[in-house]
Amino acid sequence: MKVLKFGGTSVGSASNINKVIAILDKKSEDTPIVVVVSAVGGITDKLLNAGRLAILKDEVYKTVFEDIQNIHFSIVQELIPEDNELIISTIGKKLEALLSLLDGLYLLNELTPKISDKLVSFGELISSYIISETLKSRGIDAKRKNSQELIITDSNHGNAEVSIQPTRANIVEYFKSSKHRITVLPGFVANSTTGEETTLGRGGSDYTASIVAATLNAEVLEIWTDVSGMYTANPSLVKQAKPIEQISFQEALELSHFGAKVLYPPTVQPVLDANVPILIKNTMYPEDVGTRISDFTEKSIKNPVKGITHIDNIALLTLQGPGMVGIPGFSKRLFETLALEKINVIFITQASSEHAICFGIDTKDKETAENSINKAFEYEITLKKIEPILVESGLSIIALIGDNMKNYQGISGRMFSTLGKNNINVRAIAQGASERNISAIIDEIDVKKALNALHERFFEVETKQLNVFIVGVGNVGERLIDQIEQQHQFLKEKLKIDVRIVGMANSRKMIFNEEGIDLEDWPSAFDFAEKTNLEIFYNRVLDLNLRNSIFVDITAEEEVSYWYEHYLRQSISVVACNKIACSGAYSLYENLHDLALSYNTSFLYETNVGAGLPIINTLNNLVASGDKVTSIEAVLSGSLNFVFNNFGDHTNFHDTVKRAQFEGYTEPDPRIDLSGIDVARKILILARENGEKMEIEDIENESFLTKANLESDTVDDFYDTLKEDESHFQDIYASAKEKGCQLKYVAEFKNGKAKVGLREIPEGHPFYNLEGKDNIVMFYTERYPEQPLIVKGAGAGADVTASGLFADIIKIGNK
Template sequence: MKVLKFGGTSVGSAENINKVISILEQQSKNSNIAVVVSAVGGITDKLLEAANLACDKNKDYIDKYNAIWSKHNSVIEGLFLNPNKDKTIQKSQDELQDLISIKLNELRNLLDGIYLINELSPKTKDKLLSFGEGLSSTIIYHTLKSRNLDATLKNSQELIITDLNFNNAAVNFDITDSNIQSFFKSNSNSIVLLPGFVSKSVSGEITTLGRGGSDYTAAIIAAALDASELQIWTDVSGMFTTNPKLVKQAAPIIELSYQEAVELSHFGAKVLYPPTVMPVLKKRIPIVIKNTMDPEAVGTTITEDIKPNGSSPVKGISNIDNIALLTLQGNGMVGVPGFSKRLFETLAQEKINIILITQSSSEHSICFGISDSDAQRAKEVIDIVFEYEIALQKIDPIVVETDLSIIAVIGDKMKSHQGISGKMFSTLGRNNVNIRAIAQGASERNISAVIHKNDVKKALNSLHEQFFEIKTKQINLFITGVGNVGERLIEQIKQQKAYVKENFKINLRIAGLSNSRHMIVNDEGINLKDWKEQLENGEKASLEGFFEHAKNLNLRNSVFVDITANEAVSKIYGEYLKQSISVVACNKIACSGNIEYYNELKSLSRKYNASFLFETNVGAGLPVIDTLSHLITSGDKVNTIQAVLSGSLNFIFNNFNSETTFYDVVKQAQEEGYTEPDPRIDLSGIDVARKVLILARESGHSIELSDLESDNFLTDDAMNAETVDDFFNTLKTDEAYYQGLYKSAQEKNCQLKFVAEFNNGEAKVGLKEIPEGHPFYNLKGKDNIVMFYTQRYPEQPMIIKGAGAGADVTASGLFADIIRIANN
């Protein structure tokens, strides 16, 4: 015989009950089945709400009662649809509605009584709650009979006998097992329907089996009958690797041991109530968790022993929310026996359940986790019990921390696999999830950690990614500045997303976009097909607002990408790093500004385990900083740097000659996007100065921008022009001056290049005449070149050369930094 239990969602509507009936019809063809049903979904809560209102003398309890009536009537009408006005069907419906009316009238009388006496005792509460399962089982039984199925209805209260501990009664298994075995021995029906949750005491009082009581009812019956299988039918396809509401990638677990199932159910897996496992565990009866809405899904099978499959022993990651952590500590506890006994006896007397315990080996403190709702009461009684020791300052008043959650990695035989706890804690650490307490038994079947409740989603996703996904790492990007370069970066991410995921196991996802006007954020990822339209219709942009979104979403592996030249944006990098959000900067201001801020960002990056990368600050997509970093890390020392670092200036001087005007070339460079809207930013050399300053700092030198020597080749009129148009007019007026620069170089068979140099701790930038044969001489187009003279490369420098400007190459440099972070 098999025992099937259907939860509240499974019997929550006529549509779902029809699915249940189809399952029963199919399974009863092969063998007799016992079927335990819960109350119609939501009814137990409505019964409690109505009773509490009545007890409080609030006549709104009548509205709740009417809602209960309406819900059951709606279910009956849905089950007995009768478009052809069949008299037999109508008679069955009328008879059922009469029965339900009688039961509901009894419920109304009970609620009226609670209202009159202004009291809701545990005994009355059990009587009240028993109506839910009584109503649902009556409706389903009469529906089965109307469809000519061989079914009978047996009241579980006649079988399951308990003590008088109302609301959570203890079962008398000797009497109960005898009752169940006797009834089923004499029963010949294919389907026996039983209400779950309800029972009676030896003296005949109505009792209930507590939270999850319908599961417990089914397990008691299965154990008494030595059933071949206990099936728990719910609204999900088994127990999941973690909470599917918080982790999209969560998947059903095909097989679990009894012990693993108990651990998972204790730690928040709602589809199974922990005591349910106990009666069937003793008899080694398999439990199968199935989905009423998808009967063909495999579900989860729970058995005595699961054969190892060579994969990770971790079976699931679970969590318990609304936890408070209490700490009893003090020097007076060390070496003194009895503190633990007094502490836990006090909590037991107050019926406060302890969820987690940990104690330091120094005996200086005991830390334990309980429900948030019990925290204040626990503190009060413990402080009273230890009042004498507290007064003598032998121990401190109990410390309470709230707004916490417990996460647990669960699986059999984790003890025999090295590195499980290491992976767990390092994964949490990388994502800035602070651990408040740790508990791990010697069996290492459960490794638990207490964290802040706001970190639960990030923690579950990070751990699930580590233990269950094919090493695919999700990177959540928050991009500000979506102009020319930003647009190209988004296009590159869109184009390469599938390739990067397939080949490098990196899932790139843009979670936030911002420009100077609007911003959008989506924790599920922004659809890149119409991101421009979404952004245009987004909320008003603000630097602080964008940061708050990224902080509050608290997504794992988050990266802030700055593609602006805005000083205010650069000033907020530290806030991102403090949240363990990595920073990728195209903006040069942070790294070339005040040395203290540069050092602070480096320090924050190390402290909060968040990368701070800015490869595109020098050479756009060229690996200049990365190469320099490898040289320094490997122990090399930079002596001299010589470089042409401005793609725009190189473009200008490569195209300027006696047959062109300086004005025309600069105008062309501006129009083609090689310069800033105000070309003086490029032509003044400040951009090059910032770049060589960054290289000097990355080489280990403390140097400020004011320390650089700059040879400005522009005229005073050009630099002092009030507007960009005025600036261009000065180029026309001073054409002879610029032609003179060109002529001087030509006469010496030289090329004009704007060169950055760093030597012996000193840096300078300026226009130089480069002779033929020099590596800079044939530098074409917008190319950049950097030469590193080091202890290992004293005579022949290490040279990096290539396109140093342009939206595509700059975007590719940003892309490369993002991938570096993902691979970290």
């Protein structure tokens, strides 16, 4: 024999009940089955609402009653469209009794627990009748038995306790003689020993099914609901959560206690004692495997963690003080006080110093707990032996669950390192010696991020999701987005990295999508986007609170670089194309690196020097490996190299600069490039990476521009001065040509000093044949004293700069 239970969603409509009928018909082909059903979905709430309205003298209760009546009649009409007069009449009489009860409540103005039990029992009694009659109408051998004649309880109305012996005797006696293929029982309802109607409280229908399954020693108890089993995490919060195929009774109890709502813990006890397995199945998708709960424990298992779950609305209370140390009885008095107030303690932890006891309770009980504890320890508080109880709210408990965790080292370490890397502060920890459960209290706002980060760590085949927020969706930004879209599948398959762009902003508008922006048509999302505001952008990143978040700055704006430290303090990595932060005050540069270290996050800016060339990375590797860089010589401006490679006696300087700007090799304001300040910033950054505490003022800048060029007020004025001073630039070119030299803007660092300026490079020098927009850097070190280590390649352009940014993002993903 099998026992099947169907919840309110499963019997919530005629179409769903048809699915139930199909399941019952198939399941009963080989063995008799008992089916326990809940009320039609939503009816119990409607019944209670009608009762409350009635005692408040609100005649809307009649409207609610009519709604209840219409729901049931319409279900019958759909399920049994013909020859249903007797069924409609029978249900009509039950509903007349319900209306009579509501009218009485209207007159009496009181809804006692006893009357409430009678009121809500109508839901299960009617639904079970409808289902049994539907089965009969389709030629299926079925019989309805009223559970009130089988389940005997005490008179604790609203949450009655089952009297086990008479209940079992009734069940055994009835099914001894029952030969029907299907027996339909209403769940939740019972009768007291004195013959009064009672109910079994929360999870009552599950409990009815569990008692019947245990008493009859059923082959299995199947609980049919609207999900495909118990999940590795809450699927509404963790999209990648998946059903658990096999789980032990103990693991199921732990998951249920910590919020897995598909199973209510008391339900498990009767079948656990009788060793009857439970199967959680989905009525809407009966072919899904579901979750099997039994006493089976898998000996060989790759992942010892079975599930990750949580409880919200937790208050953390701390009793502490020097007077507690070494004094017996404090714990006893504390928990006795809570017990007298009927406050359930969900979480307990105490350090071996005995200086403090922390415990978690439901937030609704925090004021009662605070007042009663302070009163109980009033004498010790007055003497300052202990402090008044400390109460913190807005918290949640998260827990890893698994029988086999005790046999694996490092589970706790992996859990807490994952939380730490995502800036999730752990307020308290509890772990029993069995290691079946590792619990931690965290801020409620971090629950979604914590669950996703832990699920990714323990269940997702090491695929790491990166959530990227980009400010500066211009030429380089567009190329970066294209590269991320193009390489998305490759990164997932080969590097196990899932890069999603969640937020974007240009100078005018910004967009967000928590599930990831559609990169195939992202420009259209800006059509109705909100106005860009960096503070709002930052707050939105915090509100989304996504794991492995990365802020990418593809601007040249000082205002954007101001926000780096704020992101780093939230353990959000920063990738910067913008050179302002790293070339500003040394104290700012140092602070950003200290923050990245302190908050276990990344601050990367490879594209600050040489676009996509691995110049900073190469220098860092040299320093980290113990080599000492003695000098650096470099051509670091792709834009200036492009300009001087294309300028000559057959072209004018103004047009060459215009072309460089048009092709994207210069900043929007070309004065930044031509003044040498951009190159000065780059050599400053390299000097700092080499350990020098230098400021931009320490860089000697020998400008080749005229005074008029340097003092121009606007970009247009600057271009006008270039035309006016064309002879100056032709003289510079002619001097180099006469000596057989090439003009290159060179940066040098040696003996703690740095300078930048235009140089005439003779033939044979490594810089002489540098073409187009290429950069070159020569590192002279103790290991490379005569023949330098050279890094050479394209140092400007949207594609290579974007690839450098992309490389930094991937580097964070591989961290």
